[in-house]
Amino acid sequence: MSKEKEKDQTQGTSISRRSFLKGVGTGAVAASVAPSVLIDAETAAEAQMGEEITRAKIKLDINDKAYEVEVESRTTLLSVLRDGFDTSGNRVDLTGAKPICERGECGGCTVQVDGKAVYSCMTLALDAQGKQITTVEGLADGDQLHPVQEAFVQHDALMCGFCTPGFVVAAKSFLDQNPSPSHEEIKEGLAGNICRCGTYPFIFEAVKTASRKMGG
Ligand code: FES
Ligand code: FES
Incomplete structure (x- = not known):
């Protein structure tokens, strides 16, 4: 099929790559x-x-x-x-x-x-x-960990630790926008991060502690 014909047919479907x-x-x-x-x-x-x-x-x-x-x-x-x-x-x-x-x-x-x-x-x-x-x-200020990092350590909110950096940044960003969230809001706010080791209860507790430390 010629390039021109191909192009015509694509346009004929009205589905551009961008809209798809x-x-x-x-x-x-x-x-x-x-x-x-x-x-x-x-x-x-x-x-x-x-x-x-x-x-x-x-x-x-x-x-x-x-x-x-x-x-x-x-x-x-x-x-x-x-x-x-x-x-x-x-x-x-x-x-x-x-x-x-x-x-x-x-x-x-x-x-x-x-x-x-x-x-x-x-x-x-x-x-x-x-x-x-x-x-x-x-996130840390020199040797001083960010409150979210401290809270993750305090609550032992990790097992293999592979998901932890992503959770810490997501939690920090979430608390910046919602300084004193409810349990449900924390769950929803961090729903874009997955922990295969299932440490969610510890992570949620760490976020609550970080919220308090940050004055929320
Ligand atoms: S590595 Fe980016 S969302 Fe999984
Ligand atoms: S601590 Fe292992 S994936 Fe979250």
């Missing part, structure tokens, strides 16, 4: 993600299917430090944090965010972008330019 992805993306978000978690699934998926992969040097503000990195249009923020190098050849080396599902389902890769919890596996590095990115490594 929009439909799929909306369902996925509604099914699995807490409202506070921002996902740009449409953009990420589009880039993965991408026909035009370009490279660009961009600046990212991560934990109040400026990084210049070279990325492809499809590079995720998670990939830059864990495996990226700056343009001087130094590793970014922020491995707190975990690549567990890498499809926006588990929350292990949660970081804050402009104060909102996002899945870094579903956020394009290009889209994080000009925004303030905070990873779990950026």
